[in-house]
Amino acid sequence: MKLPEAAGLVLAFVARLITGAQGHWHGVAPKAEQRIYFANHQSHFDWVLIWAALPRDLRAATRPIAARDYWTATPLRHWITREIFNAVYVSREHKDDEDPLEPLLEALRRGDSLVIFPEGTRGHGAEPAPFKSGLYSLAQAFPEVQLIPAWIDNVQRVMPKGEVVPVPILCTVTFGAPVALAPGEERRVFLDRARDAVIALREVA
Amino acid sequence: MGLRSLSVSQQVGLLFVTLFGLLTLATLVAFVRSLRESTTPAEDAAQERMARELRAIWIGALLFWISWAAGPFVSTLLFGFVSFFALREFVTLTHTRRGDHRSLLLAFFVVLPLQYVLVGTRLFNAFTVFIPVYVFFAIPVVSALANDPLNFLERTAKIQWGITVCVYGMSHAPALLLLELPNWHERGAFLVFYLVVVVATAQLAQGLASRRLRRRPVARAISRSFSWRAWGAGAAAAAIVGALLYWTTPFKPLPALAMGAIAGATGTLGEFVMQALKRDAGVRSWSGRASVTGAVGLLDRVAPLCFAAPVFFHSVRWYFGI
Numbered sequence: 001m002k003l004p005e006a007a008g009l010v011l012a013f014v015a016r017l018i019t020g021a022q023g024h025w026h027g028v029a030p031k032a033e034q035r036i037y038f039a040n041h042q043s044h045f046d047w048v049l050i051w052a053a054l055p056r057d058l059r060a061a062t063r064p065i066a067a068r069d070y071w072t073a074t075p076l077r078h079w080i081t082r083e084i085f086n087a088v089y090v091s092r093e094h095k096d097d098e099d100p101l102e103p104l105l106e107a108l109r110r111g112d113s114l115v116i117f118p119e120g121t122r123g124h125g126a127e128p129a130p131f132k133s134g135l136y137s138l139a140q141a142f143p144e145v146q147l148i149p150a151w152i153d154n155v156q157r158v159m160p161k162g163e164v165v166p167v168p169i170l171c172t173v174t175f176g177a178p179v180a181l182a183p184g185e186e187r188r189v190f191l192d193r194a195r196d197a198v199i200a201l202r203e204v205a
Numbered sequence: 206m207g208l209r210s211l212s213v214s215q216q217v218g219l220l221f222v223t224l225f226g227l228l229t230l231a232t233l234v235a236f237v238r239s240l241r242e243s244t245t246p247a248e249d250a251a252q253e254r255m256a257r258e259l260r261a262i263w264i265g266a267l268l269f270w271i272s273w274a275a276g277p278f279v280s281t282l283l284f285g286f287v288s289f290f291a292l293r294e295f296v297t298l299t300h301t302r303r304g305d306h307r308s309l310l311l312a313f314f315v316v317l318p319l320q321y322v323l324v325g326t327r328l329f330n331a332f333t334v335f336i337p338v339y340v341f342f343a344i345p346v347v348s349a350l351a352n353d354p355l356n357f358l359e360r361t362a363k364i365q366w367g368i369t370v371c372v373y374g375m376s377h378a379p380a381l382l383l384l385e386l387p388n389w390h391e392r393g394a395f396l397v398f399y400l401v402v403v404v405a406t407a408q409l410a411q412g413l414a415s416r417r418l419r420r421r422p423v424a425r426a427i428s429r430s431f432s433w434r435a436w437g438a439g440a441a442a443a444a445i446v447g448a449l450l451y452w453t454t455p456f457k458p459l460p461a462l463a464m465g466a467i468a469g470a471t472g473t474l475g476e477f478v479m480q481a482l483k484r485d486a487g488v489r490s491w492s493g494r495a496s497v498t499g500a501v502g503l504l505d506r507v508a509p510l511c512f513a514a515p516v517f518f519h520s521v522r523w524y525f526g527i
Binding site: 157163169170 | 289292293294296297301303306309310313314
């Protein structure tokens with residue numbers, strides 16, 4: 001076993017020790033198909049939680065999105081995101097001539113699965129913020145990739161904003177039935193429908 | 206061949222052989238019964254519940270065996286983890302606020318390990334007062350420093366209560382394992398075994414009695430089944446089994462009867478209190494089924510022990526005057 005793999009196992013173990021990181025699958029099975037998971041975003045811990053809740057064999061092919069300027073700033077951060085998580089790096093500053101979604105499209109072309117948080121930033125209220133349009137563009141470009149909604153519960157209590165040490169509190173990730181882009185569906189309509197699918201999982205959980 | 210003529214390790218070995226033998230037998234019976242076609246959904250549910258209970262008892266028995274075989278360090282560590290998981294579940298059920306973060310960190314990463322270090326090093330006097338005295342005053346200080354006055358007393362009380370039940374109560378189980386009694390060297394496993402058996406007996410007998418007697422519940426809003434008569438039946442059964450098991454303990458038959466009654470009665474009361482807590486937290490599904498938060502029902506299982514262990518531990522110490 002190589003170091004990143006071992007570090008990944010340790011990290012997943014710690015995440016489970018602290019949060020339980022239970023994955024509940026409703027209307028969808030944990031299968032090794034190409035997927036885009038999209039979830040509510042409340043904490044820095046969200047990605048680790050989804051990742052730890054996935055079965056081990058799905059983790060390697062499921063990649064997070066990381067801001068290039070922050071996550072490559074120090075060797076350690078870079079190593080963690082590159083070697084353990086195999087993150088897709090995106091730039092926060094857009095130049096006019098390049099598509100900010102290009103790294104994501106590239107990953108999807110390679111057959112990888114992605115986890116995205118369509119709210120853009122961490123939410124504060126009880127309800128997730130309106131979704132940004134990236135999800136729509138990805139769904140248009142890759143209609144055959146399944147879009148799986150996920151609701152992350154309780155994680156804001158584990159590590160509130162401004163704290164660095166997580167408190168052990170049980171969290172769940174509920175994965176729901178795939179949402180598909182209907183032919184000719186409006187962007188806003190689709191994004192609201194996707195957001196509703198995420199919120200609906202709160203009740204199922 | 207009398208049991209007392211065997212060496213200590215032989216006695217303990219016999220204890221575990223008997224325990225695992227009985228468990229294997231029960232598992233086989235349950236397996237054979239599960240092969241039969243079941244007719245009603247109620248039967249299915251009963252079988253499923255039985256399987257879940259058996260699994261829990263297996264885990265408990267294995268934990269007990271490992272902790273005995275591996276010595277004080279590992280046993281303290283194992284019970285420490287059980288405490289950790291129970292407290293994690295407790296904190297999940299009680300709705301803490303942002304301002305509680307530091308107090309919770311203190312509880313999980315300072316108080317809990319320290320309490321188990323005190324047990325492991327057999328500093329029983331410090332272990333007895335550490336949480337009731339020092340932690341009791343430390344937690345509200347840390348909470349107050351978080352600068353959030355909303356529901357301050359309630360929030361602090363919840364954390365205190367969680368620590369007392371899940372850490373302080375639970376830590377008395379390994380303490381029993383490590384307690385040195387006169388003429389009772391290295392046989393703490395028997396005390397833990399005795400405690401677990403009498404508490405389990407009390408729970409079972411109380412459950413049976415409440416189904417048979419159909420008395421009016423004392424507190425319907427909290428438990429549909431708890432009545433004084435059933436509780437008394439549970440304590441009586443625990444007392445009888447305790448007296449029958451006197452030869453596994455350092456007690457004479459009559460004190461063993463009293464100890465059994467004390468442990469059984471406190472254990473079932475602990476279970477009752479935990480039901481009240483779960484009602485308050487709005488938990489609908491009961492032991493074993495994952496609830497909204499993914500809580501797995503560990504708290505249900507260990508609560509009777511968490512309540513009974515400290516009372517039993519101090520009764521034992523008081524009885525022997527140590």
